[in-house]
Amino acid sequence: MPPIDPALRSLQIELPAKPDVLVQLALLMAEDEVDFKAMGSLIEGDMALAAAVLKAVNAPIYGLRQTARTVQQAILYLGSQEVAAITYEMGLRSVFPSSPELEALWLRANRRGMVMALMARRLGLDAFVAHSAGLFEECGKAVMFRHAPERYGPMLRQSTGDDLLVLQEMQTFGVSHDALGAAMCKSWVLASAATTCVRYHVVVQTGGTWPAEPEAVPVCALSAVAHYLLRAPQALGPAVEAVAALSGLDEGRLRQAAEDAYAVLRAA
Template sequence: MPVDPTLRSLNIDLPAQPQVLMQLSLLLAEEQVDFKAMGSLIEGDMALAAAVLKALNSPLYGLRQPVRTVQQAIQYLGTSEVAAITFEMGLRSVFPASPELDALWFRANRRGMLMALMARRLGMQSFAAHSAGLFEECGKAVMFKHAPEQYGAMLKNAPSDDLLVLQEMQTYGVSHDALGAALCETWMLTPAAITCVRYHVVVQSGGEWPDKPGARPLCALSAVAHYLLRAPEAVDAAVRAAATLGELDEARLMEAAHDAHAVMRAA
């Protein structure tokens, strides 16, 4: 999905992808990922490696013993899991630390994990699912960095994302879902993940889904994760709708959703 040409004329900067993530993307694109090269690449950025290890040693991952090196983490968790956490830490590093964004990053972490867990259970690519969930709200961080006071107030007071995008269009001429998709493209995420980020507000508010078969299953995971995070009591109805529109088996998606929710609650 090409970046909307109108975005290029706006005075809103998209943060550049850290070099280590660019190199990591190239490694992950190889048919056989070089574990040692991946570990060395991440460990070459001391601040990033420290953040990755801190995240992986949290109770959320349930490791029986602490990991002390990225190489060790890859052995225990695999390349997809470690790469996803590295992208999360790298994404957060390009934005200012701010209490206004703390809830956003918390949701991004949980959403990414939920989507990855469901994807793995369904035989889908877990890294693409994790990335789509992680980057879903990144356009809000872009806008906050551009206008922290004005957008911070807007973000705090918006009752829902579908109303927020209307306010964004009126104020800035662009919405956070479009900005997020543009950032995903410049950071070389998969086309399906880019489309998922671009349409997540429309999908979650009951609008028309994208006419891109490759992206619809990811959109389904996004919709289900949205309910798991915000209204778990309504997730069964969400699964039924998402399975049909996302062209997924309803029973398998239902099982994957409940299993993912159980893992997150246990953690």
């Protein structure tokens, strides 16, 4: 497991451990050819997780023509990467308390991960990495809420934007949710590009400096576009133009990928 920044250790903010089923799932997904049967059996071995995955898979947003009644069927209908991403989402949610403050966060994570994966596929990028980045983008907020719900809950509810929120977090806790989220991504051994995207998402979305890691730049670009898709779709055109110029992605292809993802989102 990669080391966690000692400064975070000194703050005594505990990072939740990665569930064992996700550890095993990551090993399966790392194989050159994923064993679909083993993957289905692994997820179905955790009854609560399997039930949550099937509920998510059968939601209207995934547009299945027939109901998936087993995880094996879900993999057949959606593919291993999509089901793995959904399993990560359910596993992520399971390590945090159920609360109204976090429900909106998880809904955004679900939608963001989905549209980033859709755009990644259209552009020939790694959809699982993009989905993971979108899913974990705000996980640092959940870590802070888990650590100090009485102090962080009101801060989260009253937040009008992440640029101001990170300043409040630094003043109150000595760390911001983007740094804390990246630390959690490292401890859960997510892809480096996804981890970097989580660390830089606030900076990128507010017009700051992009990361130097080449593999992370396209993922950050998808994060920035997804930010506008979910919050201000009327500004999508100028946003795509700016993101394409900064990331080096083809503007026309990025625009089409964004429009396709938005169409899926609206239809759902």
